């Protein structure tokens with residue numbers, strides 16, 4: 462099934478997992494999928510090469526989600542430092558596995574590379590990859606967007622214009638970078654509406670369960686830490702159990718607010734921690750039921 466069709470009955474609730482590092486067995490991630498499958502998300506996405514995870518496993522994991530568990534799968538695919546042949550090969554593998562949904566991304570530059578260095582690839586931006594996938598045909602295409610502006614963008618306006626260009630290249634739905642302040646998301650949504658971008662947008666939510674995790678991630682992706690969340694970090698940084706509990710409650714509160722405001726979808730960055738996703742899902746079970754009945 463094409464993910465865009467799921468948005469006809471919003472909100473779409475999805476989960477994200479990541480493959481293990483190259484050479485590591487897949488048992489752990491398969492156990493994660495098994496545990497997450499009981500939550501019956503609308504789809505599960507699998508990252509591609511993010512945080513050192515093996516690119517080679519993404520197709521295999523997406524295949525398992527779709528064909529073993531009968532849950533829609535979204536395979537992430539990056540194009541940085543990739544040739545058309547490499548990208549074409551992955552698309553061919555996905556078609557063979559009947560995985561119809563791709564999240565088309567540029568990918569992050571290697572950490573030590575200057576942001577001005579030219580990109581040596583058949584694709585410069587995600588928009589080029591999107592156009593290529595569109596020309597290949599047969600895929601429903603998602604893309605990333607940034608309520609707090611992408612870290613390499615010249616400014617907020619050019620970032621939005623680039624996003625509109627990307628959408629015009631053939632994007633069916635968008636997923637945001639994580640954010641910890643819903644007002645940033647609402648402001649971003651208004652800007653998209655002003656630019657007549659009508660593509661459904663899922664809000665990316667990451668439950669923060671330890672201080673190292675959030676500091677690393679926010680420094681990489683540029684997400685800001687609002688004072689309300691900073692107080693939680695400062696208060697419980699030395700008590701992992703309390704911080705985890707507060708992080709889950711904070712993410713749940715964000716999700717309830719977003720669902721109440723009619724968001725198209727929630728995309729939960731699970732960090733391969735099914736127990737965290739389970740806690741959040743149990744807190745929103747009644748709300749999900751209400752919204753499904755309304756849809």
Ligand SMILES: Cc1cc2nc3c(=O)[nH]c(=O)nc-3n(C[C@H](O)[C@H](O)[C@H](O)COP(=O)(O)OP(=O)(O)OC[C@H]3O[C@@H](n4cnc5c(N)ncnc54)[C@H](O)[C@@H]3O)c2cc1C
Nearest residue numbers: 508509511537566567568569586587605611613614623638
């Ligand atoms: C939901 C989500 C999932 C992700 N999953 C992964 C993953 O699985 N693997 C992974 O490695 N990374 C992943 N990332 C990270 C992503 O690859 C990085 O944020 C990357 O730096 C940008 O990717 P993009 O697809 O948004 O790039 P683009 O849309 O190409 O944008 C990159 C930058 O270029 C600018 N730009 C775009 N077009 C133009 C133009 N024509 N001229 C000038 N500037 C332009 C944009 O404003 C932006 O600053 C994910 C991010 C999100 C939000």
